[in-house]
Amino acid sequence: MYVTASPSIEDDVIVIPSRKRSIARQATVTIKPGKHLFLEDDPADLIYEVASGVLRLTRIMEDGRRQVIAFGYPGDTVGFPSNGRYHTDCDALVPTTLHVHRRSDLESAKGDPELHLRLLRAALREISGMQDHFMMLGRKSSIEKLASFLTVLSARVGEPLGEYTQIALPMTRADIADFLGLTTETISRTFTQLRKSQIIAIDHVNTVVILKPVALRAIAQGGSD
Amino acid sequence: MYVTASPSIEDDVIVIPSRKRSIARQATVTIKPGKHLFLEDDPADLIYEVASGVLRLTRIMEDGRRQVIAFGYPGDTVGFPSNGRYHTDCDALVPTTLHVHRRSDLESAKGDPELHLRLLRAALREISGMQDHFMMLGRKSSIEKLASFLTVLSARVGEPLGEYTQIALPMTRADIADFLGLTTETISRTFTQLRKSQIIAIDHVNTVVILKPVALRAIAQGGSD
DNA sequence: CCTTCTGATTGAGCAATGTCAAAACCGCTC
DNA sequence: GAGCGGTTTTGACATTGCTCAATCAGAAGG
Numbered sequence: 237m238y239v240t241a242s243p244s245i246e247d248d249v250i251v252i253p254s255r256k257r258s259i260a261r262q263a264t265v266t267i268k269p270g271k272h273l274f275l276e277d278d279p280a281d282l283i284y285e286v287a288s289g290v291l292r293l294t295r296i297m298e299d300g301r302r303q304v305i306a307f308g309y310p311g312d313t314v315g316f317p318s319n320g321r322y323h324t325d326c327d328a329l330v331p332t333t334l335h336v337h338r339r340s341d342l343e344s345a346k347g348d349p350e351l352h353l354r355l356l357r358a359a360l361r362e363i364s365g366m367q368d369h370f371m372m373l374g375r376k377s378s379i380e381k382l383a384s385f386l387t388v389l390s391a392r393v394g395e396p397l398g399e400y401t402q403i404a405l406p407m408t409r410a411d412i413a414d415f416l417g418l419t420t421e422t423i424s425r426t427f428t429q430l431r432k433s434q435i436i437a438i439d440h441v442n443t444v445v446i447l448k449p450v451a452l453r454a455i456a457q458g459g460s461d
Numbered sequence: 462m463y464v465t466a467s468p469s470i471e472d473d474v475i476v477i478p479s480r481k482r483s484i485a486r487q488a489t490v491t492i493k494p495g496k497h498l499f500l501e502d503d504p505a506d507l508i509y510e511v512a513s514g515v516l517r518l519t520r521i522m523e524d525g526r527r528q529v530i531a532f533g534y535p536g537d538t539v540g541f542p543s544n545g546r547y548h549t550d551c552d553a554l555v556p557t558t559l560h561v562h563r564r565s566d567l568e569s570a571k572g573d574p575e576l577h578l579r580l581l582r583a584a585l586r587e588i589s590g591m592q593d594h595f596m597m598l599g600r601k602s603s604i605e606k607l608a609s610f611l612t613v614l615s616a617r618v619g620e621p622l623g624e625y626t627q628i629a630l631p632m633t634r635a636d637i638a639d640f641l642g643l644t645t646e647t648i649s650r651t652f653t654q655l656r657k658s659q660i661i662a663i664d665h666v667n668t669v670v671i672l673k674p675v676a677l678r679a680i681a682q683g684g685s686d
Numbered sequence: 687c688c689t690t691c692t693g694a695t696t697g698a699g700c701a702a703t704g705t706c707a708a709a710a711c712c713g714c715t716c
Numbered sequence: 717g718a719g720c721g722g723t724t725t726t727g728a729c730a731t732t733g734c735t736c737a738a739t740c741a742g743a744a745g746g
Contacts, residue, residue: 298682303600318585359584373595440712441711602732646694646734666742
């Protein structure tokens with residue numbers, strides 16, 4: 237089903253012992269675009285915190301249908317295990333650096349309680365975010381989905397550009413489609429629709445400027461009736 | 462937007478100090494059908510483990526669109542907080558008993574590490590389950606969604622009935638629809654379709670018998686091409 | 687037993703989104 | 717700067733699932 241020749245972490249990733257001596261086992265990793273950090277069903281020995289860059293977490297059905305579970309931005313924790321295994325594939329969209337934690341340190345009762353608590357908080361944040369995503373996947377129209385996506389990204393990683401906010405999109409239209417449960421064609425058409433109504437401008441294919449954030453948010457929440 | 466006259470827990474729920482003295486603060490609660498355990502944005506002081514019964518976790522948009530986030534069956538943990546608040550409404554479909562934990566005990570670093578770890582495990586299990594649900598919401602057809610739903614329920618709470626498996630459905634068609642991102646009409650039509658192809662039998666509206674579990678699973682995973 | 691109410695089913699038509707195909711665009715390499 | 721491969725955009729058409737509406741079924745109460 238899935239790629240079975242699981243690459244060892246070492247193939248793709250450079251592990252650098254961290255300078256920080258306060259937390260003994262912490263280390264830093266860098267990963268190049270397109271390279272996998274882990275695959276579904278790999279034993280989940282390591283848990284990662286994104287320090288810089290963007291990750292893509294995906295699941296794939298036997299017939300090739302794909303769902304992008306999440307994009308991992310700085311501050312996000314990825315690699316939550318279940319039954320000791322990863323439950324998504326994970327690769328990098330851009331050069332990405334990560335902090336690494338050994339699962340055994342975090343999950344066992346004897347580990348650093350501070351770290352322990354951080355993992356729990358991250359998991360709870362993750363659950364909350366996923367619940368938002370449910371509403372989006374299950375109940376929103378294509379334009380509401382895309383508007384929601386851009387609104388969230390804007391708040392999270394938007395950069396001021398004059399009086400507007402600019403967003404870099406390191407993922408393809410197909411990635412966005414698989415994240416929102418749509419097709420690339422629908423994503424493309426919906427971008428065009430938002431552009432024509434002057435709510436966004438598309439500078440480059442991968443660079444969006446939000447011209448009317450209020451209107452965008454209104455659409456995201458279904459206020460376009 | 463949401464019901465603002467938040468009922469205090471005491472209105473709906475009877476808290477009984479637990480007999481188990483080993484875990485000081487644990488208590489048991491019972492809740493009647495239709496009664497709310499908590500509402501979205503309530504301060505999340507308590508975390509619950511379902512002991513018996515079924516809960517429904519929902520989120521509602523301003524315009525009334527609803528997403529059922531999950532059904533809480535025995536063994537499930539509900540009430541994961543984020544920023545100290547609940548992020549869904551939660552009510553009971555049938556009489557339900559729950560074990561109660563104070564959040565402060567679980568989340569702070571000083572709480573019982575054993576319990577602490579159980580909460581983390583529950584959160585990780587939750588994340589894993591939600592990831593499955595993403596694929597379902599984003600990428601499956603209506604019949605695949607319903608087949609997946611019945612397959613999961615069958616494994617989780619199916620009861621043998623002769624050589625077949627019977628499933629009780631304490632939720633309405635509308636609940637199933639809002640769980641799967643469909644409408645009641647589509648759910649109804651899809652049930653009919655599965656019944657006519659002899660894969661399930663509908664004994665009572667709320668009681669389904671799985672006649673061909675293999676076929677059902679095949680449909681659930683997209684094997685109906 | 688009859689009425690009533692709510693939820694479930696079925697039908698007909700429609701709208702949103704998917705599919706298939708072609709064209710345009712962008713970044714590379716030669 | 718011409719050619720190439722992959723991505724994006726656009727168009728025409730098909731299909732899935734939704735909307736609106738009618739009917740049906742089952743539970744509760746008089």
